[in-house]
Amino acid sequence: MFIGHALFAFAVAALVAQWRGWDRRPALLVGVVAGAFAAVPDIDVAYALVGLTDAVSGTVGVPTAFWAASREVHRSVTHSLVVGAVAAPAFGLLAARDPGRVWLARGAGSALLGVLVAVAFVDGGPIAAFVMGLFAATGSLVAVGVARETPLSAPAIAVAALWGLWSHPWGDLVTGAPPDWFFPFGSSILESRVVLHSDPTLHLLGAFAIELATVWLALVAVCRLTDRSIVATVNRRAAVGAAYGVAALAVTPPTLEVSYHFVYSILGVGVLCGAVRGPPTPTVDRLRDRYVRRPSFDETLEVSLTTMMAVTLALAAYATVYVFVVVPT
Structure with missing residues (x-):
């Protein structure tokens, strides 16, 4: 889900920029910036590292300790x-470049972020202030870095940041507890998780499908802005992913609470379909080309699209077997 937030913000920002008449490169660039800002809110999981002390002591497992601590913030x-x-x-103010006003703008931006940290401390205590400080520092690094390395204007960076930050919370509605939408103000909007299906496994499959759709949207944006054809790029070895349907008969049905075996295995099938190419016994030249030479954009895109198609077919096959074979039994 962490990657999905960034990819969704990237895809929408890039496609809207192209629709508004931006050239290909700036459209992709503003999409990347929006995606970077969309990932910033999840810096709050850094606090969950304190939970790993329980795992080190042997009290609980690493995943359990990590996510238990993360739920606090x-x-x-x-x-x-x-x-x-x-x-x-x-x-946006921190990204200002005007020599005559840069210090004033950056001072105002820092003051606004300082107010957010202070409000978090008053409303939520030291932990909330610490997390807000991480958020402010991370977003500031992104803003300053983008201003230094790209030609995007400060207003464009601010708009990209706003879209990235506002698009983020909606992706959590089906996988966990809804966010605190209007902190520091209370709200009664969407206080519980959106349930896609009463069957917990079908709910998980639906949530996974939404995540796949987000990745597909990002790939569609890339192909559209670089004049590539998805159909022509996907390799037919992606069809092997359909064999994953038999897993529905062999493993415990996954749920949001216990999904590692499903997620890791289905992604593993996709990666194998996307990355494994050529004869099973590679030659020295093939190994050199694969691991020493930097892959081209087209090769990377082929691997990505083939992997995604394989995972999509695997999900469809798994869902079909689960619905028509496993559920009736």
Whole structure:
């Protein structure tokens, strides 16, 4: 889901920029910037590292310890639409380049972020303030880095930041507890997870399908902006992914609470279909070309699209077997 937030923001920003008449390169660039900002709210999971002390002591497993600690702060202060509305212009001010006003703009941006940290401390205590500080520092690094390395204007960076921050919370509605939408103000909107199906396995499959659709949207944006054909790029070895349907008969049905075996295995099938090419016994020249030479954009795109197609076919096959064979039994 962490990657999905960034890819969704990237795809929409890039496609809208192209629709508005931007050239190909700036459209892709503003999409990348929006995607970077969309990933910033999840910096709050850094606090969950404190939970690993329980895993080190042997009390609980590593995944359990990590996610148990993350629930204290995850999807709280950094996921607020109100915080995003204040932080985005602050990040834009930090990206200012005008020599005559740069220090004034950056001072104003820093002040706005300081207010957010102070509000988090008053409303949520030291932990909330710490997480908000991480959020402000990470977003500031992104803003300053983009201003230094790209020709995007400060207003464009602010708009990209606003879209990235505001698009983020919606991706969590089907996988976990909804975010604190209007922190520091209370809200009764969407206080519980959106349930796609009463069957927990079908709910997970639906959530996974939404995530796949997000990745596909990003790949469609890339292909559209680089004049590539998806159909012509996908390799037919992706069809092997359909064999994953038999897994529905062999493994415990996954749910949101226990999904590692499903997620890792289905992604593994996709990666194998996308990355494994050529004869099973590679020659020295083939190994040199694969691991020493940097792959071209077209080769990378082929691997990505083939992997995604394989995972999509695997999901469709798994869902079909589960619905028509496993559920009736």
